[in-house]
Amino acid sequence: PSIVIWTTTPWTIPANRAISYGPEIAYGLYEVTAMEEGLDFEPWAKPGDRLIVADKLAEDVFKAAKIATWTRLDDLNPSGLECAHPLAALSPGYGFSVPLLAGDHVTDDAGTGFVHTAPGHGADDYDVWKAHGHHEVPDTVDADGAYYDHVPLFAGLKVIETEGKKDKIGKFGAANKVVTEKLIEAGNLLARGRMEHSYPHSWRSKAPVIFRNTPQWFIRMDQPLSDDSTLRERALSAIDATAFHPAAGKNRIRSMVESRPDWLISRQRAWGTPLAMFVDKQTGQPLVDAEVDARILTAVTAGGADAWFETPDAEFLGQHDVSRFEKIEDILDVWFDSGCTHAFTLEARDPAHGYTGDRPSHWPADLYLEGSDQHRGWFQSNLLEGSGTRGRAPYDAVLTHGFTQDEQGKKMSKSLGNTTDPAVVIKESGADILRLWVALVDYAEDQRIGKQILQTTVEAYRKLRNTVRYLLGALDGFDETERLPYDQMPPLEKFVLHRLHELDGEVRAAYADYRFQDVVRPVLEFCSNDLSALYFDVRKDSLYCDRPDAIRRRAARTVMDEVFLRLTAWLAPLAPFTTEEAWTTRFPDGGSNCARVIPETPAEWSNPAEADRWAGVQKVLEVVNEALEAARREKVIGGALDAWPVVTGPADAFAAFAGLDAAEVFRTSGAELVHGADAVSVEVRLADHPKCARSWRRVPDVGSDPDYPELSARDADAVRFLDARRA
Known part of the structure; x- marks a missing residue:
């Protein structure tokens, strides 16, 4: 009987040294009983031939060979079998035995269930050959794509063209045809045909390639x-x-x-x-x-x-x-x-x-x-x-890190016109925009970039830049004589210092682990929520209107100085140009911001109780802000300083306001907190008092100082102090 193998590369048959089979595949011994009739050619199979193939593929194999009928004679276990080489009858150079080797790479999805194995021309072939203890690997094809002179029957025959005109390089030579003819001559070809299948090509020249084992150093x-x-x-x-x-x-x-x-x-x-x-x-x-x-x-x-x-x-x-x-x-x-x-x-x-x-x-x-x-x-x-x-x-x-793609997640290509040129981004928006984009993406995955995505980065950058610009203005003229110790800080300042303490730990840990997202995003949220929406807005009145030596104003400027020192240090690696500009604007002789280290943050700034207090304040503040906005839309008030809200709610909702001025927190001229309801509600009343010409607050003591009849008592005191200092 004959074992039926198949191959798409007949030129590798001279290098055949084994046949691989699947240990889990069912094989059978079949006998040909009749051939198809009325054919234009005489098939190579004959009645009486005995063939060994995988049971699952037997029908396909016999149809390809034009076998009309067949009989399955018995099960067959290929283990331990040996065959003669299909070209052995034509040359003693092929007179060696061809063993059958079990291989996990063999399937019965297509072919015959047996795999022609040439260990010099394929990774699976090589691996299964070595796994069964064989060490000698035949050299059949030289570096120029031709059979070596020692290859019986085919010495010097070209397998693939490697020289000549460009359109010839990579074309297959005469080997496939000649080897097929020799198989026919030896009586060992069952069938042949044409098929389309994938084949390896050079990524650079796009020409077909062949596999060949060569001696190497390891x-x-x-x-x-x-x-x-x-x-x-x-x-x-x-x-x-x-x-x-x-x-x-x-x-x-x-x-x-x-x-x-x-x-x-x-x-x-x-x-x-x-x-x-x-x-x-x-x-x-x-x-x-x-x-x-x-x-x-x-x-x-x-x-x-x-x-x-x-x-x-x-x-x-x-x-x-x-x-x-x-x-x-x-x-x-x-x-x-x-x-x-x-x-x-x-x-x-x-x-x-x-x-x-x-x-x-x-x-x-x-x-x-x-x-x-x-x-x-x-x-x-x-x-x-x-x-x-x-x-x-x-x-x-x-x-x-992953790879950078366009906004749709496609690979960038000049031919597609979807590339983003860093030089253009830097020219249009500045280098810090590009650096912040890098910091904001999840670099562990493939990241996307494009105009729309960069616009989001620009908006984030503006928030950071505007925060630093505000601090530069608010801190103009600040020096150490104005600094206030921690124990004299109002509750709001202690809350902001607590947030600095929290953020400092987060930023240091994020940098240590190269989690740049976890530097930028928390800092952005701090600038937007804690500073811009709360602290800067609440302390704006104090900065503009308190006398310079007022405790509240000194506290605010002290805290803003600490914020500035940390923001410029935290963001220096990610937005070096912006932070350098801010630092040298404030401290022209202070050296480079990029040479600074992050300032140490005192442990006493950690104040979870103050954080809890302001979490409670924020809940009430959200309800008040919604009511003020509704009153503004309905033209009940022109601005928050025209209002004197009456806020009613349960006592525990107002516990956080102990020691605070509710009007200052609400940014209104006055406010009343009334205990007595299950939920917080707000009645927006008009502040029925004269308007201070300086602070625009409507408070009862406007005009109480005869020297400054248009000002509140606080503003009159501040102006008197400033007038005296100028005198």
Whole structure:
């Protein structure tokens, strides 16, 4: 009987060394009983032929072979069977046995249930061949795409064209046709036909490619090193000792290193970093000689990598017999080149290695950062070389980011016209806009950018910039004599200082973990909610109208100074141009803001009780603001200072207002809190008092000072103080 195999690459048949079968697939022995009639050609099968195929595929196979009827004779277990090569009858060069090997890659979805196995021309073929203890891999096709001279029947025949005109390169040669004809001659072709299927092509030239195994140089992952550990073990330990951002990166690179094969480091290219070594032709072992290595190093230092290829072998080998050694002219995998960068960019400037210049560095690096594809590339090559030569990774932490796409999530392409040019963004909006966009995206995933998305970033930037501008104006002339100690601070100031204490911890932790979103977003919310919507609005009256030495105004300016010092430090890495401008505007002789460190925040600023109080105040304030807005729409009042709201509610709702001026919190001229209802409600009454010409508040004491009949008592006192200071 014959085992039926199938292939889309007849040119690999000379390299066949085995047949793979699926251990879970049901196979049967079949006998041909009749062929189809009325055909234009004589089929290759004959009644009486016995064929072995997968049961599930038998009908398809027989139809392709024009077999009309058949009989299943028996089950068949392929394990342990051996076959003759299909070309054995034509040449003694194919007189070896072809074993059947169990392989998990074999399916009964298509074909015959058996896979022709040429270990020199396919990854699955190679793996199953090696897994069954076979080590010799035949070389059948040379680097020019032709059969080697030692290949029986087909010596020199082209498999694929690699030379000539551009339209010829990548075209298949005569091999497929000639091999098929030889199979017919040997009586071992059952059927043939045409089919469309995917086939590997060069990503650069778009020409078809073929697979061929060639001798290469490897770094072994599991060979014991000087301390009896293996490179794989060292690398896995180094991964466990490294911080990954995001954390999922650790599992990703760890699974790759756990299962990766030996590292293939040689390439056959026209130019690159050479594997600068000689190999003993008799033993196949590399020459290990310190004097030879020193001569190679001297030559390459003086003449670059080309010195290895251009210098006569004798100049390197010295007393060694030149005829005995082969110069290796393969080049290194470029990932090996990339993996040694730490040794030159970091160690060369490390004072621990004798560096005395003004740009010191240190090894290992604090952080490596690149795209998520580099778990397989740069991160891993540095990991392996660092672990192999220095016992650990050359970094303490690794950060990976996604890829930048357009607003619709599509890959950017000049041909599609959907690219975003950073230079254009910087020219139109400033570099800080681009930096803030980076800080605001979730870099762990692919991120999107475009005009609409950038507009959102611009709005966020304006909020930050306007906050800093307000602080610059409010702090004009502030000095240390005006600073107020914490124990004299009003409740509102203590609340803002508590928020600074909270934010300082969040910002430091976020920076430590490279969570830039968690720096910008909380700071933005602080600027919008705590500062702009509450603190600045409440303290605006005090800043403009209190006398300069008033406790409330001094407290406000002290707190605003602390806010300014922290905002400019927190945001310096993310919006350096804006914060530098703000810092040098306020402190022209204060040096660069980028050279500052975040100020320490006193522990006494932590005040959860004050935070709870203002959470309660905010609940009442929301109801009051809604009522004031409704009254404004209905033209009952022109502005909040025209109002004197009466707020009714349960006592516990007003407990937070103990020690506070409700009118100050509501930004109205006056207010009354009345206990007695289950829910908070507001009656907006008009402030029925004269209007202060300075603060615009309508309060009973307007005109109480005869020297300033149009002012409230507070404003009259402030103006008298200012007049006296100017006198």
